[in-house]
Amino acid sequence: MSEMWSWDRAFTVLPQLLQAFLEVTLLATVLGSAIAAVLGLVVAIVRRTAPAWVARPVHWVMEFIRMTPVVVQLLFVYYMFPSWPALWIGIGVLGVHYATYMAEVYRSGIDAVPPGQWEAATALSIPARRTWTRIVVPQALRTTLPALGTWVISMFKDTPFLVVISVTEMVSAAELFGSRTFVYLEAFTLAGLIFLAASYPTSVALRRMEARLARY
Amino acid sequence: MTDNLEVLGTMLPRLVDGLVITLQLTAGGAVLAFVVAVVLGLAAGHPSRVARGPARVVIEFFRGTSLLVQLFWLFYVMPMLGVSLDALLTGVLALGLNYGAYGADVVRGAIRSVPRGQWEASVALGLSPARRMVRVVWPQAWAIMIPSLSNLAVMLLKGTAVAYVILMHDITFVTEQLRQRTNDTFFAYGVGMLMYFAIAYCIVVAANALEARAKHRLGTGPPLKDVLRPRLPARGRAGAGVSG
Amino acid sequence: MLGTEQTTDPPVIRFENVVKRFGDHTVLDGLSFDVHRGERVTLIGPSGSGKTTILRLVMTLEHLTDGYIYLDGEPFTHELRGGKRVARRSKDVAAVRRKIGMVFQQFNLFPNMSVLENIVEAPVHVLGRSKDEAVERARELLGLVGLTDKEDAHPTRLSGGQQQRVAIARALAMDPEVLLLDEVTSALDPELVGEVLAVLRDVARSTDISMLIVTHEMQFAQEVSQRVLMFDQGRIIEDGTPDVMFSAPEQERTRSFLQAVL
Numbered sequence: 188m189s190e191m192w193s194w195d196r197a198f199t200v201l202p203q204l205l206q207a208f209l210e211v212t213l214l215a216t217v218l219g220s221a222i223a224a225v226l227g228l229v230v231a232i233v234r235r236t237a238p239a240w241v242a243r244p245v246h247w248v249m250e251f252i253r254m255t256p257v258v259v260q261l262l263f264v265y266y267m268f269p270s271w272p273a274l275w276i277g278i279g280v281l282g283v284h285y286a287t288y289m290a291e292v293y294r295s296g297i298d299a300v301p302p303g304q305w306e307a308a309t310a311l312s313i314p315a316r317r318t319w320t321r322i323v324v325p326q327a328l329r330t331t332l333p334a335l336g337t338w339v340i341s342m343f344k345d346t347p348f349l350v351v352i353s354v355t356e357m358v359s360a361a362e363l364f365g366s367r368t369f370v371y372l373e374a375f376t377l378a379g380l381i382f383l384a385a386s387y388p389t390s391v392a393l394r395r396m397e398a399r400l401a402r403y
Numbered sequence: 404m405t406d407n408l409e410v411l412g413t414m415l416p417r418l419v420d421g422l423v424i425t426l427q428l429t430a431g432g433a434v435l436a437f438v439v440a441v442v443l444g445l446a447a448g449h450p451s452r453v454a455r456g457p458a459r460v461v462i463e464f465f466r467g468t469s470l471l472v473q474l475f476w477l478f479y480v481m482p483m484l485g486v487s488l489d490a491l492l493t494g495v496l497a498l499g500l501n502y503g504a505y506g507a508d509v510v511r512g513a514i515r516s517v518p519r520g521q522w523e524a525s526v527a528l529g530l531s532p533a534r535r536m537v538r539v540v541w542p543q544a545w546a547i548m549i550p551s552l553s554n555l556a557v558m559l560l561k562g563t564a565v566a567y568v569i570l571m572h573d574i575t576f577v578t579e580q581l582r583q584r585t586n587d588t589f590f591a592y593g594v595g596m597l598m599y600f601a602i603a604y605c606i607v608v609a610a611n612a613l614e615a616r617a618k619h620r621l622g623t624g625p626p627l628k629d630v631l632r633p634r635l636p637a638r639g640r641a642g643a644g645v646s647g
Numbered sequence: 648m649l650g651t652e653q654t655t656d657p658p659v660i661r662f663e664n665v666v667k668r669f670g671d672h673t674v675l676d677g678l679s680f681d682v683h684r685g686e687r688v689t690l691i692g693p694s695g696s697g698k699t700t701i702l703r704l705v706m707t708l709e710h711l712t713d714g715y716i717y718l719d720g721e722p723f724t725h726e727l728r729g730g731k732r733v734a735r736r737s738k739d740v741a742a743v744r745r746k747i748g749m750v751f752q753q754f755n756l757f758p759n760m761s762v763l764e765n766i767v768e769a770p771v772h773v774l775g776r777s778k779d780e781a782v783e784r785a786r787e788l789l790g791l792v793g794l795t796d797k798e799d800a801h802p803t804r805l806s807g808g809q810q811q812r813v814a815i816a817r818a819l820a821m822d823p824e825v826l827l828l829d830e831v832t833s834a835l836d837p838e839l840v841g842e843v844l845a846v847l848r849d850v851a852r853s854t855d856i857s858m859l860i861v862t863h864e865m866q867f868a869q870e871v872s873q874r875v876l877m878f879d880q881g882r883i884i885e886d887g888t889p890d891v892m893f894s895a896p897e898q899e900r901t902r903s904f905l906q907a908v909l
């Protein structure tokens with residue numbers, strides 16, 4: 188095995204991988220997560236407070252998006268709107284797709300807020316909007332934050348799917364390098380290790396956060 | 404629209420082929436993932452550090468690297484090491500290992516959720532560890548883990564779309580072909596997504612049935628027949644006991 | 648009614664043929680009674696007899712199945728318009744509901760806010776008071792309940808008795824005309840019950856807020872209330888002064904209940 192691994196090749200590909208990582212993978216993850224977090228919260232609140240003729244269709248659209256592959260959704264939007272820049276399509280699709288997961292997390296977080304809190308707000312005649320922003324959502328976020336973080340990590344590891352709409356993120360950079368040199372070993376191994384180096388510590392940190400938040 | 408349907412008609416055999424490939428990847432991947440999940444999950448929950456340590460490393464490794472990296476690694480690097488697998492097997496392997504690692508935590512969590520008293524009662528009755536697991540703990544853990552495993556199964560189904568990237572002719576591939584033939588993205592991808600959605604829905608229904616059966620076996624739910632059959636009107640029962 | 652002045656003021660709360668059903672289960676079936684301004688009325692009876700439901704209906708935590716509730720002589724959630732029973736607009740209901748305050752068995756303080764913020768939240772955002780005004784009043788009330796030094800504490804750090812006292816201050820900060828007390832000491836450790844009852848006695852003595860009290864603390868009920876209503880299966884089976892009710896009740900059911908409880 189040691190004759191096959193070339194440190195030369197490894198050090199050549201590494202900067203290319205890191206560049207793609209920072210310029211595309213991280214960017215897509217951060218922006219995609221922001222979209223997902225906000226849209227997910229909006230959907231969760233709409234499903235709970237809007238009248239049925241709004242909430243029901245929203246629910247079914249989100250279910251449909253949640254249960255179909257990201258790859259297919261990426262291709263779909265890409266071919267429907269060929270003039271849009273691919274990276275933004277990628278960020279948007281990832282954002283909307285993961286919003287469906289985050290909406291579920293928010294929903295269970297909101298359901299977990301004790302009914303007594305709602306009743307106290309009613310007893311004090313606090314209006315609905317303030318009840319949400321000042322009382323319910325802050326408490327719901329405490330339980331949802333770690334789960335949301337888990338989905339962010341998941342999206343991070345799904346960014347390689349952007350390769351199907353010709354976005355050169357880290358894994359496709361590795362593949363490009365490999366196809367030029369005919370050796371894929373170092374490129375893919377390093378790509379995998381970079382993913383691991385980014386996601387594992389984050390997972391551990393999230394688990395610690397979850398344990399701390401549980402002691403409310 | 405009729406043009407589209409015509410093209411769809413001519414492409415039907417290809418669609419079926421694509422469906423079969425996707426189903427093979429899903430079924431193969433799911434079976435492997437389940438085996439991996441049980442083995443790793445039991446090991447990760449084992450009292451002995453010798454079992455827990457390596458299991459944990461394997462789990463975190465496959466969870467922490469990306470599915471596509473794993474797939475590409477297996478597809479491109481394995482041949483270099485002399486192991487040559489066809490695309491389908493590579494896909495099944497990557498899906499099974501990746502989702503198996505996620506499943507391991509589900510299995511471990513479900514086993515831990517079985518009330519402590521169950522373990523203690525089995526020890527008090529003198530059941531061997533194997534018997535304890537097989538007859539007491541696992542059946543209860545099974546009922547608990549089904550919903551999460553079914554979620555993972557749906558995610559695995561969606562993951563099969565990566566086979567498109569290694570040029571397998573799965574549903575995504577055929578959907579692309581349909582788009583090129585009809586020049587109608589909305590129609591073609593609508594068909595493709597509906598196919599995935601239909602399979603996902605079947606998985607969910609099957610998982611619900613499995614869960615109902617598991618719960619019934621534990622005495623915490625009605626028999627599966629009653630869950631599936633529409634309820635009969637109550638008034639038929641009124642005179643039931645009267646006639647001799 | 649014994650002991651209270653019959654003035655021309657409308658009753659502060661009037662139940663008129665109130666019906667409340669939960670699915671198939673009828674809890675209140677055509678209940679009618681009055682609470683007059685400044686009265687302290689205790690509701691006693693076995694669990695499931697409807698006492699808490701009455702409080703929750705007044706606080707609009709439950710909806711009337713049928714019948715009317717009047718506050719200060721005005722229809723509250725429903726009214727008779729053109730011969731039909733209609734629901735009033737939620738804006739109108741909210742305006743009247745502000746006169747009512749409630750203290751819960753489970754305290755229900757907002758854990759993401761400090762004690763002071765809990766008390767100040769509603770006066771500022773519902774009554775439109777200025778922050779300074781509200782804070783001054785909050786401090787006054789904290790003094791009344793004996794927790795001046797806890798204004799920046801978080802509710803989860805306080806004992807049950809302290810939390811309940813904050814809850815009382817929070818309800819009083821809205822200057823309600825009616826205070827609903829729903830088994831406010833039932834969730835407390837026995838040694839903490841006294842401090843909460845002491846605060847409530849103070850409130851009863853120093854203000855003329857009307858109170859509707861559900862409690863098992865019979866001695867407290869005797870000290871503070873002018874009327875005691877005995878409930879059973881959604882009906883008032885006896886209504887009298889504490890002295891009469893606790894020493895020589897007329898109804899057999901009342902007697903057996905009190906014997907079991909006291």
